[in-house]
Amino acid sequence: MIMGSNLKYFNSEDAAKILGVNVSTIKRWTDTGNLECIKTAGGHRKFLMSHLSSFVERNKKKNSKVNLFTLESEEDIEISYRILKGDYQFLHEYVLKQSLQCNRDKVQQVFNGLYLGQYPLHFIYDIIVTPVLHRIGYLWEENQLSVIQEHLASQTIKDCIIRLQGIINIPEGNEEKALCLTPSNELHDISLKMVDHILEIRGFTVLYSGQITPLEKIEHSFDAYRPNRLYISSTTPDSRERLRRDILQLCDIAMERNCDVYVGGRSFDFLEIDHSAIRRRLYTFEEVNRY
Ligand code: B12
Incomplete structure (x- = not known):
């Protein structure tokens, strides 16, 4: 949720999802001062990215495996939030950029996060992976990427798809x-x-x-x-x-x-x-x- 300039505020539900806890836990943490927040005139809690990231920073050890993936930086919180909100436009741009830089971990984080966030695999492939690969092809066609860049980016994506398979629940085999x-x-x-x-x-x-x-x-x-x-x-x-x-x-x-x-x-x-x-x-x- 964007309010004014570039400041982004999360509400208690967003914060709960991002940190992987119940809303009541968020309330308790704010009441004890463990998690900072801003209270609106109506008594609602609002959180800035910095509130969540300093909480994550302080609680890194005991809280290292919260929700979708390890939250260690503002960028992690941002990705987690975009996944929970289904902001595909943002995720396309992010996966494209990270694949062009051959950042497997970052691409993987999005794929795993989407899957753990209950998006069906076919949806991840249709809505994120396919359009990003098409964009890579288009950039190459337009001479904005060299052929080696195209290879590196698409191979990064392929590797991450294969690694994603490692966390997927495969049912008992049927006869097929x-x-x-x-x-x-x-x-x-x-x-x-x-x-x-x-x-x-x-x-x-x-x-x-x-x-x-x-x-x-x-x-x-x-x-x-x-x-x-x-x-x-x-x-x-x-x-x-x-x-x-x-x-x-x-x-x-x-x-x-x-x-x-x-x-x-x-x-x-x-x-x-x-x-x-x-x-x-x-x-x-x-x-x-x-x-
Ligand atoms: C990655 C890539 C490569 C990689 C492939 C790596 C790999 N292991 O797959 C490498 C670098 C090797 C490569 C090589 C080449 N590539 Co290439 N490549 C691409 C790129 C960027 C992505 C392809 C991809 O995976 N797309 C993602 C898939 C999910 O999308 P899709 O192909 O549209 O498929 C959809 C459906 O058709 C369906 N589907 C597809 N297959 C199947 C199969 C089944 C069973 C089912 C159910 C569904 C299904 O699912 C998708 C969902 O809509 C595309 C760009 C693009 N627009 O796709 C170019 C592209 C496909 N490549 C192209 C070309 C020309 C080549 C080369 C000939 C280049 C060259 N001169 O050497 C060689 C071909 C070599 C060869 N012998 O095959 C052209 C094809 C143009 C054309 N009209 O035929 C494209 C479109 C790039 C472009 N814009 O010009 N490429």
């Missing part, structure tokens, strides 16, 4: 098994990694063969692992004809084995493929979660 791959010289696999995570949360066992999966003798793997779903991701093929051939080959192999095929990625905008093994083209991670 999914094979995830990108065919035909395709290096873009961040979408596929996110698909993998969402399927794991749904209880799938995931077989991830990732970038540029060789199709030679791939039917042996279908027979050995018996996936009942195949997820194919393709973003920018070096040869449309080859991609078309690869997808048709995969669909034939899948169909013979009662394996449903799901496809995603911008290559499918121009690739007109009609094969009865293909159940759906998926556009968002919310759809990956739903179907």
